Amino acid sequence: QDVRLWGGRFADGPSEALEKLSASVHFDWRLAPYDIAGSRAHARVLHKAGLLTAEELRQMTGGLDQLERDVADGTFTGTIADEDVHTALERGLLERLGPDLGGKLRAGRSRNDQVATLFRMYLRDHARILGGLLADLQEALVGLAEAHPDVAMPGRTHLQHAQPVLFAHHVLAHAQALSRDAERLRQWDARTAVSPYGSGALAGSSLGLDPQAVAADLGFEHGSSANSIDGTASRDFVAEFAFITAMTGVDVSKIAEEIILWNTKEFSFVTLHDAFSTGSSIMPQKKNPDIAELARGKSGRLIGNLTGLLATLKALPLAYNRDLQEDKEPVFDSCDQLEMLLPAFTGMLATLTVHRDRLAELAPAGFSLATDIAEWLVRQGVPFRVAHEVAGECVKACERDGIELDELTDEQFAAISPHLGPQVREVLTVPGALASRDGRGGTAPAAVAVQLAEVRKDLAEQ
Ligand code: ARG
Secondary structure, eight states: OOOOTTGGGOSSOOOHHHHHHHOOHHHHGGGHHHHHHHHHHHHHHHHHTTSSOHHHHHHHHHHHHHHHHHHHTTSSOOOGGGOSHHHHHHHHHHHHHHHHHHTTTTTTOOHHHHHHHHHHHHHHHHHHHHHHHHHHHHHHHHHHHHHSTTOEEEEEETTEEEEEEEHHHHHHHHHHHHHHHHHHHHHHHHHHOOBOTTOTTTTOOSSOOOHHHHHHHTTOTTOBOSOHHHHHHOOHHHHHHHHHHHHHHHHHHHHHHHHHHHTSTTTOOEEOOGGGOBOOSSOTTOOBOHHHHHHHHHHHHHHHHHHHHHHHHTTOOSSOOGGGGGGHHHHHHHHHHHHHHHHHHHHHHHHOEEOHHHHHHHTTTTTTTHHHHHHHHHHTTOOHHHHHHHHHHHHHHHHHHTOOGGGSOHHHHHHHOTTOOGGGGGGSSHHHHHHHOOSTTOSSHHHHHHHHHHHHHHHHHO
16 A cells, blocks of 8 residues: 555656655654644544544544554654655554545645644743753752852953952853743743644645634644644744754853863862763873863754754745755754753753862952952042053053052052052952942842842742
């Protein structure tokens, strides 16, 4: 028996080369449980429309249940001759129910509306999985902030020492980015909660089927597609998903890059746990931050999946075109990679040791309190232009003598500017500098505590 769903008008079967090119069953097989769920919902609307008797519906549902079990335990699998998961499962159903009943299910549906629906269902499930993994990662970051609420570190711009900040403040900046990624996933999910089932090949169905009933049955909260052409041909939900995963990868890669730097001998800010680092086959002393490096590398791959997909979609005419079969592998890969990466990355963060003394020691280095001198002068009524100059003179003097700002004598301060009384020393400490930045979002311990509480609340609600 010909397994093809379209053999009728063909005198010859497909060439081997075509069969090989055309097959997607080796990668779309993961849609099988969704395909079967879609078939169950479809059988019910066929019954509602009077196209299946109650008894036929009962047998059809039984056949689909059996098929589902056989798929789950591997008794039934698709082959290359099946072309795709939809064809394979129809063969499975025909084998279980015989051609008369099995052959009725395809009425009023097309692989075009099927695949668009199943793909949404699959990605929505994985959006939830990724959301959970992202929450775990945020939890690890928040845990780091909570474990070290009071330790200062050098805040950097251009990778140069800029101003001291709280370590917790820095870590929470990453948590903020990830919380936006998680929010993107939730917003994407709401937009994707629309079912294309019932769109048919492109024009809808003449059989009086109820697409809204199928949508409700399959958990699409926002009903069925308003336009059957759009329902079968649009893939912006895939591109947007690919963007969110790429953005998440990029956000993770930024943490990764810092971990790699912080874990060097020169920085010595953190030490990674043995269970989350690797060795070298030749250099016995090596302990490498491979998880962070793989995170950095995989972000490139996630970006590639997004750009490849957009290139596939560009300039496609309406409605379904076979090009669209290329939409699945890149995002399946993005799901697989992130779902593998995030737990390892979270484990690495949750187990690393923070060298608080080293962070604190470097916090004031590199004249990072120069801004505090300038702002102190402003509070004395000195115009900022002048204050900036004066603070710059202080840095110049320190550089010349090889000392830090707080090592300038009262005489040296006075010689640089008459405005620089000895009281300027009160801002030349890291705690003083931190505490003074107490506005919303600032690095003062009190402000960071507020932020931490907000992030905690946000995580609990997520
Ligand atoms: N396997 C196809 C895909 O993934 C769905 C089948 C639609 N094929 C067709 N010739 N209309 O896009």
